[in-house]
Amino acid sequence: MIDVQNLSKSFGSHLVLDNISEHIHPGEKVVVIGPSGSGKSTFLRCLNLLETPTSGSITFEGREITDPKADINAIRRQMGMVFQHFNLFPNMTIRKNITLAPVRTKLMTQAEADDAATALLRRVNLEEKADAYPAQLSGGQKQRIAIVRALAMKPKLMLFDEPTSALDPEMVGEVLAVMKELAEEGMTMVVVTHEMGFAREVGTRVLFMDEGHILEQDEPHAFFAHPKQPRTIDFLSKVL
Amino acid sequence: MIRSLIDWLDSLGPRLYTAFIEADRWKLYLQGLGTTLELTVVALVFGVLLGLIVAMVRTAHDQQRPGRRKNPLLGLVNALCQVYTTVIRGTPMLVQLYIWTFVILRAERNKVLVGFIGLGVNSGAYVAEIIRGGLMSVDIGQTEAGRSLGLNYLDTMRFIVIPQAFKAILPSLGNEFITLFKDTSLVQAIGGMEMLYYAFTLGGRTYDFMPPLIGIALLYLAVVIIFTWLQGKLERRLRQSDRR
Ligand SMILES: Nc1ncnc2c1ncn2[C@@H]1O[C@H](COP(=O)(O)OP(=O)(O)O)[C@@H](O)[C@H]1O
Numbered sequence: 290m291i292d293v294q295n296l297s298k299s300f301g302s303h304l305v306l307d308n309i310s311e312h313i314h315p316g317e318k319v320v321v322i323g324p325s326g327s328g329k330s331t332f333l334r335c336l337n338l339l340e341t342p343t344s345g346s347i348t349f350e351g352r353e354i355t356d357p358k359a360d361i362n363a364i365r366r367q368m369g370m371v372f373q374h375f376n377l378f379p380n381m382t383i384r385k386n387i388t389l390a391p392v393r394t395k396l397m398t399q400a401e402a403d404d405a406a407t408a409l410l411r412r413v414n415l416e417e418k419a420d421a422y423p424a425q426l427s428g429g430q431k432q433r434i435a436i437v438r439a440l441a442m443k444p445k446l447m448l449f450d451e452p453t454s455a456l457d458p459e460m461v462g463e464v465l466a467v468m469k470e471l472a473e474e475g476m477t478m479v480v481v482t483h484e485m486g487f488a489r490e491v492g493t494r495v496l497f498m499d500e501g502h503i504l505e506q507d508e509p510h511a512f513f514a515h516p517k518q519p520r521t522i523d524f525l526s527k528v529l
Numbered sequence: 530m531i532r533s534l535i536d537w538l539d540s541l542g543p544r545l546y547t548a549f550i551e552a553d554r555w556k557l558y559l560q561g562l563g564t565t566l567e568l569t570v571v572a573l574v575f576g577v578l579l580g581l582i583v584a585m586v587r588t589a590h591d592q593q594r595p596g597r598r599k600n601p602l603l604g605l606v607n608a609l610c611q612v613y614t615t616v617i618r619g620t621p622m623l624v625q626l627y628i629w630t631f632v633i634l635r636a637e638r639n640k641v642l643v644g645f646i647g648l649g650v651n652s653g654a655y656v657a658e659i660i661r662g663g664l665m666s667v668d669i670g671q672t673e674a675g676r677s678l679g680l681n682y683l684d685t686m687r688f689i690v691i692p693q694a695f696k697a698i699l700p701s702l703g704n705e706f707i708t709l710f711k712d713t714s715l716v717q718a719i720g721g722m723e724m725l726y727y728a729f730t731l732g733g734r735t736y737d738f739m740p741p742l743i744g745i746a747l748l749y750l751a752v753v754i755i756f757t758w759l760q761g762k763l764e765r766r767l768r769q770s771d772r773r
C-alpha cells in the first residue's frame with residue numbers, strides 16, 4: 290500500500306531520518322515505538338507529506354507521492370491523520386468539524402455529510418455533541434471526534450501520532466477502544482504510541498526507531514519476548 | 530472670584546447660542562462629523578484590503594517550504610511590502626498627508642479624497658502587521674489538520690485559519706479604527722472639510738474657540754464610547770465557541 294524507499298529528512302544540518310526503506314501492506318497495523326526525538330513523528334508526517342522528504346521516494350497505491358507533480362490534496366484525502374493534540378477546529382461545531390472536508394472536497398453533499406456525521410458520532414457514542422463546540426468536550430471526547438473526522442473522508446489508511454499522550458489516564462481507554470474497533474474492521478493503520486498493551490494486542494508488526502533508523506522490527510509477541518538489539522532491550526526495560 | 534464665575538456662566542448661554550444655534554450652525558458640525566466618519570470608514574476599508582494583501586504576501590513568503598526553490602516574484606513583492614510597512618510606520622502621519630497633498634497629488638482639489646488615500650495607505654501598513662500577527666497566532670496544528678484532511682491551502686485559510694485569526698485580532702482592529710477616527714482630524718491641516726475644520730473656522734469667525742472645540746471633543750468622545758461598546762458586544766458574541 291505504501292512503499293518507502295531510501296527516505297531521508299533533515300532539518301537544516303540535523304539528520305532526523307536516515308535512509309529508511311519500509312513497506313506497509315493493506316490491512317496491517319504497524320505500531321511505531323522508540324525514544325523521544327528518534328524521528329517517529331517525522332516519519333509519520335513524511336507519509337502524508339506534512340513534512341517534505343529531503344531525499345528518497347514514497348509510493349502510495351502505485352503512485353509516487355514525492356513526485357513534485359503529484360496532487361498532494363487528492364492523496365491526503367485517502368490518508369487520515371490523528372494528532373496528539375487533537376487539532377479540532379475550535380471555531381466550528383462538532384458536526385461542522387466532521388462535514389467541512391467531505392463537503393469542500395466534493396466527496397459528499399452537505400446532506401450526505403450530515404448523515405455520515407450522525408452515523409459516525411453514534412458509533413463513538415457522542416451523538417448528543419453534534420452541536421457542541423470543541424471547548425465543551427473532554428480530551429477523550431475530542432480525540433474520538435478527531436478520529437471520526439478523519440474517517441468521514443473514507444480514508445484507506447489511518448496515521449496516528451501519539452493519540453493518547455495528551456490525555457488524562459482515565460480517558461486513554463475510550464480512545465484505544467475506538468482504535469481497536471477500527472483495526473478489527475480491517476483499516477490499515479500506522480500508530481506511533483507509548484501504549485505497549487495496544488501494540489501487543491492490536492499491532493501486527495512493531496517497528497522500533499532510534500536516531501532516525503528503524504533499528505528492529507517483528508511481529509509483536511516475538512518483538513516483546515525476544516528483543517535483539519541492546520538499544521531495544523534498554524528502551525523496553527524503561528517502558529514496560 | 531464667585532462674581533467672575535457667575536459672569537462666566539451668564540455669558541455661556543449666548544456663546545453656546547452663537548456657536549451652535551445661530552444660522553443653523555449645528556448642521557455644519559453634523560456635516561463635519563459625516564465627513565469624519567466617511568474618512569474613517571473609507572480609509573479603514575481601504576486599509577484592511579491593503580493590509581490583507583500585504584499580510585497574505587508576507588505570510589505566504591515566510592511559509593514557503595524550506596529546501597524548495599523560492600519563488601522570485603514572491604520574494605520581490607514581499608520586499609516591496611516590507612519597504613511599505615517600514616516607511617509608513619516610521620514617519621509621522623501629518624508628514625505623510627503633506628507629502629500626498631503638496632508632492633504627489635498636487636493637482637487634486639478634493640482634499641477629502643487626498644485624505645482617504647493618505648489615511649488608507651497609512652492604516653494599511655498597521656492593519657497588515659495586525660493581520661500578520663493574527664495569522665501567525667493560529668496554531669500550526671490547525672493548518673496541518675485542515676491540510677491532512679485534503680483541504681487545499683485557500684480553503685484551509687478561509688474556513689479554519691482566517692476566522693480564528695479574525696477573532697484574535699478584533700481588539701487590535703477596533704483600536705486601529707479608534708486611532709484612525711481621531712487621526713482624521715489631521716485632514717483639517719490639508720484643508721479637508723471634516724469636523725475639526727468646521728469647528729476651527731467657526732471659532733475664527735465668531736472670535737470664540739471654546740464652545741466649538743469643546744463641542745467637537747465631546748462628539749469625538751461620544752463616537753469612541755459608542756464604538757467601544759459595540760465592539761465589546763461583538764467580541765462577546767464571537768467568544769460563544771469558547772463557552773465551556
Ligand atoms: N520542524 C522541525 N524543525 C527542526 N527540527 C525538528 C522539527 N521537527 C522535528 N525536529 C527534530 O527532529 C527530531 C525528531 O523529532 P520527532 O520526529 O518529533 O521525534 P519523535 O516523534 O520520535 O519524538 C527531534 O530532534 C526534533 O527536535
Ligand SMILES: [Mg+2]
Pocket residue numbers: 329330331451
Ligand atoms: Mg513525536
